[in-house]
Amino acid sequence: MEEAPTTESQASRTAAVFTRAESATGDLRLHRFRSRIFRNTRFLRVWLPPGYDDAVNSARRYPVLYLNDGQNLFEAATSFTGIEWQADETADRLIREGAVPPMILVGLDNAARERIREYMPHRSLHPLTLRVHGDRYPSFLIKEVMPFLARNYRVAQGPENTGLGGSSLGALIALYTATVRPGVFGKLLIESPSLWASNRQAIRESRLVSRWPDRVFLGVGTSETGRRERDQSVVDDVRELAGILRRAGLDQKRLRLVIEEGGTHHESAWARRFPEALTFLFGKK
Numbered sequence: 001m002e003e004a005p006t007t008e009s010q011a012s013r014t015a016a017v018f019t020r021a022e023s024a025t026g027d028l029r030l031h032r033f034r035s036r037i038f039r040n041t042r043f044l045r046v047w048l049p050p051g052y053d054d055a056v057n058s059a060r061r062y063p064v065l066y067l068n069d070g071q072n073l074f075e076a077a078t079s080f081t082g083i084e085w086q087a088d089e090t091a092d093r094l095i096r097e098g099a100v101p102p103m104i105l106v107g108l109d110n111a112a113r114e115r116i117r118e119y120m121p122h123r124s125l126h127p128l129t130l131r132v133h134g135d136r137y138p139s140f141l142i143k144e145v146m147p148f149l150a151r152n153y154r155v156a157q158g159p160e161n162t163g164l165g166g167s168s169l170g171a172l173i174a175l176y177t178a179t180v181r182p183g184v185f186g187k188l189l190i191e192s193p194s195l196w197a198s199n200r201q202a203i204r205e206s207r208l209v210s211r212w213p214d215r216v217f218l219g220v221g222t223s224e225t226g227r228r229e230r231d232q233s234v235v236d237d238v239r240e241l242a243g244i245l246r247r248a249g250l251d252q253k254r255l256r257l258v259i260e261e262g263g264t265h266h267e268s269a270w271a272r273r274f275p276e277a278l279t280f281l282f283g284k285k
Contacts, residue, residue, distance in 0.1 A: 016152040018046070024074045025088040026050065034150065036110050037140045038111065038118065038133065040071040044069045045107035046153065047088050049095050049096065052102070054157070061154045063103045063161035063282060065187065066141065068170030070107025072267050083267040100282040104153060108145060119169035121176045122198035138177045142184060158186070160214065161210070163281055165189025167270050175202055187281040191219045191270045195237040203237065206244045217244055217256045217277040219270070222261020235259060256280045 018029040027048040034041045051057050072079040073087040087105055094100045111118050116127060121134030141164075149155050156162075164185045165172040171193035178185045195202050220238040225231050242257045258276065263269040 005041065007025065007051045009148040016148075021045070021075060023077065026092050027052065028074055028088060031148075033145070035140055035144055036137050037144060038114075040111055041111040042111055042112065044148070045074060045109070046105070047091065047105040048153075049102035049104065050092065052104075052154075059154075060102075060154065061129055061156040061161075063101060063163070064106060064155050065103065065163040065165065065189070065278075065282070066106045066108060066145070067164075067189070068108055068110065068166030068174060069115075069168075073107040074106070079267060081267050083271070085267055085271045085274055087271075087274060088093045090271075090278060094278055099279050103282060104149075104155065106145070106149060108141070116169065119173040120197060121173065121242040122201045127196075127197070134173050134176060137173050138181045141177060142181060159183055163187030163189065163213075165191070165217075165277075167191035167267075168265065169194045169197070172197060172202060175206070178213055179205065179209045180187060182209070186214045187195070188213040189277050189281060190217065190241075191273065191277075192221065192224055192234075192265050193218075193238065193241070195241060196233070200237065203240055203244070206241060209244075209248065212245060212250060212254075215254050215256075215281050216245060216250060217258070217280050218245075219258045219260070219263075219273045219277065221260045221265070221269050223262050224265040226264075 016031060018031045021028040021030055029046045031044045032041060033044045049062060059227055067073055067137045076082055076084045091105055095102050115132060116129055117133045118137060119134055120129050120132040123130050123132055162185050164174045164178055165188060171190045175190055175193060178188050218238055222235060223231055224234045245255050258273055260269060
């Protein structure tokens, strides 16, 4: 990795020292980030679009997509399964093709052993998690991470320029964050969400939400667990969430539901669906 002393915002209140990930496609910067809310440290992985540092773009501001489980997005070497989302390759290609505007991707690393607690907003018997910290996650993201990005990168403001997403429990906490902080995120990417957690509390709460992001992408596979009845239950939960969104007024221009035949609960499946998700969320209507 190549060491870089600071980003362009050297006067920032927070020192923005980063390393560059040489194995990534394009400019991927890793910031060691200390959270006061969670009282721990993780990496923020900031992928910049082609031409970001060009003089001609010095005044340009870019939409941003925040994604949970940042370790799994850009590099196989850091991914939990050794398979990445290929988020950098996909974004680079779609930007160059003109399918999506130049944009910034931010991968928020999970907290390893604390991942389940941070991604669970409600106590649960399955998985057994009684001391949860997920109710702090919206503040962590909105009050700590997003201001850091705004100070150090040219981030466009407003929900129309701001997306949030994740997979599995990372999708669950993304859904929770978007619903309890309405109006912050205009794009929501939900992949293989763990809607079964906490006795399906997320589904019950979703029925009470009156304001949803402008665009929502829901993805799930038919072989998420490898057990027929359980697989059907997972798909049924996602269908139910989609139904809630439709009744809330999200038509086909705002909601995309993808049920992939044979799709598993794995980074390879989320990587396959990521081009469609990114294009739907950030492409032209």
